Amino acid sequence: MADNYLVEPDVGFIKEVSALGGQDVKKCFQCATCSVVCPISPDTQPFPRKEMIAAGWGLKDRVLNSADIWLCHNCGDCSTKCPRGAQPGDVLAALRTYAVSEYVSEVKPFQKLAKMVNDPKALPVLLAIPAVIFIVLGLITGLLDFTPEGEEIVHAHFFSTWLVDMIMIPASIFAAAAFALGLKNFVTRMHENALRDGKTDKKDLDPVGIVRGIITSVPAIIRHDKFNECTENRERSTAHMMVLFGFIGLAIVTGIFFVVLYGFQIHGPYSQLNPVKWLANVSGVALVIGSILMLKQRLAKSDQISTYKDWYHIGLALALGLSGMLTEMTRLAGMGGLSYFIYFLHLMFVFSLFVYTPFSKLAHLVYRTVAIGYNEWSGRK
């Protein structure tokens, strides 16, 4: 006999999902075409039809606590084939954005920041926060010098490396705390959901098993195996891969230079012949080209819903890549004032990447990876 389920619709939730790009959710007439055409949906309890029903009925907890909204790679194949134009791919993207703020909602400052990150009117404030922190802290500590001496352009003479790390290290700890809280809630609720729906036989959560599942899945994630199963929008895979590799490369470079600076006391600027510099330059170029391609593809796709969260996500990746490359190029061209100014902008974007990422669309890098690892461990039926 089928289970009874008491429907308690959350109307506010439907409105918020609509505002985040899921405005066509109510057009769904449950034909299931989307679940059939989705190249990566499993045979048992496939998505995204069941998520469309749950979202349309306002069953917030049921849909947000499902791993399946994160397994979707937003390829858009289902939206292209949907006979009602209900845009299931975009509805799932809106659900993910909503979910990210929901997972951290018990900490009010996190919840407030999550709302701001997805509100275009809050962008000037979000950009002003790092600018004010850098200038005020720099002036108080004397580690910011608006008129650095000497012919050679050295960015650390303008913003001391100490000042940068004094801000970036707490910023990264803040991001780690937000992700830790979000992931704890996400994994707990996802498991309760999976047990209730009979998607797993494993009663107790096993963090080590989930980590093993993540490690097993990493090669397929890096190769974009799932993304490459898309048909209509496969070209998006290349741009996505370039941006991902750009971020990974730059994270490696930052880690190496951190160790070189504090472990071996070797200060920049580093030679262009240094292999780590090559990696930095190649990663920067990949980030810029990948984000431009993403921008171009989104602008060309008139049948895809693009909201502020999508432009913010692409805009930040492009701003980071461009400001990093231009800082370097203007330094090599001997344009001191301009190079220091662009470096300042670059630091603002890096701060935004650390502090705002746990609440933005970019958080999918973490949540999707964990959902895939959880599925691997739980033996999703």
Ligand code: SF4
């Ligand atoms: S979203 Fe579209 S394709 Fe999917 S069930 Fe609804 S109407 Fe059918």
Ligand code: SF4
């Ligand atoms: S957007 Fe792509 S991956 Fe996501 S549900 Fe639709 S077809 Fe599947």
